[in-house]
Amino acid sequence: NFLSAVVPPGETGVRFADVGALEDVKKALNELVILPMKRPGLFSRGNLLRPSKGILLFGPPGTGKTLLGKALAAEAGANFISITGSTLTSKWFGDAEKLTKALFSFASKLAPVIIFVDEVDSLLGARGGAFEHEATRRMRNEFMAAWDGLRSKDSERILILGATNRPFDLDDAVVRRLPRRIYVDLPDAENRMKILKVLLAQENLDTEFQYEKLANATEGYSGSDLKNLCIAAAYRPVQELLEEEDKGSQNVSQAIRGLNLDDFIQ
Ligand code: ATP
DSSP states (O other), rough: HHHHHOOTTTTOOOGGGGSSSSSHHHHHIIIIIIIHHGGGGSSSSSSTTTOOSSEEESSSSSSSSHHHHHHHHHTOOOOEEEEEHHHHHOGGGGHHHHHHHHHHHHHHHHSSEEEEEEHHHHHHHOOGGGGGOOHHHHHHHHHHHHHSSSHHHHTTEEEEEESSSSSSGGHHHHHHHHHHEEOOOOOOHHHHHHHHHHTTTTTTTTTTTHEEEEEEETTTTTTHHHHHHHHHHHHHHHHHHHHHHHHHHHOOOOOOOOBOOOHHOO
């Protein structure tokens, strides 16, 4: 299961340049992860600059947490393993404890590696009281024990990067192990413009197209919402052309027209 989920450095297909906006987040990740992984010698003395074993990305859905994780691995030259809280706890995968042990021993062989734990709240959420599933409890304890057990040599080269939309649901013991917490916020108009510029970089845009207008008209949109909006918009000129063809028009242009604001805002 893990093997199929491992992506070698540079093969995640995304770099920081593909993540629009979030400049402060990228800067923090550079200091906390990329530099220590690439230049361990600079961080090995003293205690103050010891790299973190765990970082939490939290914020609303669709704000680019997974995208950041993938880009981070590529930038740091690390392997990338992605697991979802519900995968490890799923009863279909049998013994969650064994799987957890396997994950960590595998990770030390793959180091440097970033283990991205999406929905970390569902894997390591607050203790569920009397009704909590016994298997979930055991798996959580196993996960934390394995995490604590990373030898100091490995700890600099294995990073747990948790992501959640529900930080308040996390177990205190888990929060303590994720000492660096980075808020990934919804973009404001200026940042929506930056994201749109990344998403539409390869598209054919009408000469009249204005990023600023689109950014102002998409209040409340996450990066993921913007992506979906762009996909739908990019389809419209193609759809028009197909409709023209269907109508049997004689002079159907082969060139697909550039995108304009109306394609996005209907
Ligand atoms: P969730 O909390 O729902 O898992 P998430 O925060 O992990 O969401 P992603 O899965 O990374 O969000 O975002 C979904 C998609 O939205 C990305 O694959 C990307 O195409 C687009 N996207 C989101 N944020 C950005 C951004 N800042 N720049 C460019 N694309 C973005």
